[in-house]
Amino acid sequence: MKTTILSLLLFGLGIFQPVEPYISSKDYSVEAFHRGKQSSKSPKRVYIQKFRALFEVYEEASASTAGSKNDRANRTTTVSGTKTSMGVQLSGVDIPDFQKIVDEAYADFVAQLEADGFEIITAEEAGKTDYYSGYTKIQGGASSTDQATGYVMVTPTGYDYWVKAVSNSGSEKGTFTDTSSKLSKDLDDAYVAEATFVFPFVNLDASSTSFANYASSKVKADINLRLAAAVGTLDNEQMSLGKFAKGFTTSPTQGRLASQVRFVAGHMASSPLFDSTTGIKRDVYFEGIFSDTKLVEVTSAEVATFSKTEYPQLVMVSGGEMNLASHYVACDRDKYIDSAKGSIKEMVESGISNFKNLISE
Secondary structure, eight states: OHHHHHHHHHHHTTSSOOOOOSSOGGGEEEEEEEOTTGGGTSOSEEEEEEEEEEEEOEEEEEEEEOOEEEEOSSOEEEEOOEEEEEEEEEESOOHHHHHHHHHHHHHHHHHHHHHTTOEEEOHHHHTTSSTTTTOEEEETTOOBSSSBTTEEEEOOTTOEEEESEEOTTSOEETTTOOOHHHHHHHTTTOEEEEEEEEEOOEEEEEEEEEETTEEEEEEEEEEOOEEOSEEEEETTSSBOHHHHHTTGGGOTTEEEEEOEEEEEEOOBTTBOSEEEEEEESSOEEOTTSBSOOEEEEEEEEEBOOOOOOSSOOEEOBSOOBOOOOOEEEEBOHHHHHHHHHHHHHHHHHHHHHHHHHHHHO
């Protein structure tokens, strides 16, 4: 009784505070599709076709202006071109940290499914399907920087998966293609799962301005770790996710890589008959990871003022060209790991819960 009263007093004083989730309930986006009670036709088996996290470690951008020359009656005004380049690299965490986050998340994902009676289909069994004929099996646990420029893609240790091919540069073809419902059909309508998590840490904005007597190029960096709702991709070839994120809907060749936990089953035409997709409506930001959250670099060229003379005059400018290739941004390692690990765990739990609820309907 004394313990209960003491706990109530501590809670009332604010010493015991409820833990805030990394992803609030209002941020989730849940899409559910269940035609003809497909779950009654699907065996209680799951093939985990994709399980990966992409951690941004580097991004670059540049802005420039062209030089200009203005001839007048008694002088020539020259404004030099400008160029500003910025490359921002993450420091404080490394591939072993990323690998541990993904390994633990995958173990949790499998454990939750098995605890509910689902059998996990192996890559070897899936590889015998007609769909995967001619595909290449990739061994997980080998973190790759070849799939998306500036990102490290991490898959679980001991987890194998299939891709169409691997280019000479190491880029996997088919890594970002959705083929899950066709594969479900080849697996006798078993469930096919995907879990993808994308963690950018910087957003670069490049701009330039030119007038008759002035030119300027600028690159700004906003630094903040976040779980991205979606970024754009380009035909599964090597890409910069950051560069395509702003305009991926404008090109018919671009696809959408979303942070999501998805289960599909059955196949009709090009669509699944069962689809439980848990994503997020907007990027989820994590505070307190970086002490430096903004960087700005500007290069300018401006005409100096001279009095008119009887001879042509070359007007010199300030500024010129500037290149900044390396900005290292240190993070709080523990907070970075906790935020990535915690948000993945919450999305996995929510995704499995929504999947089980849809099956029970």
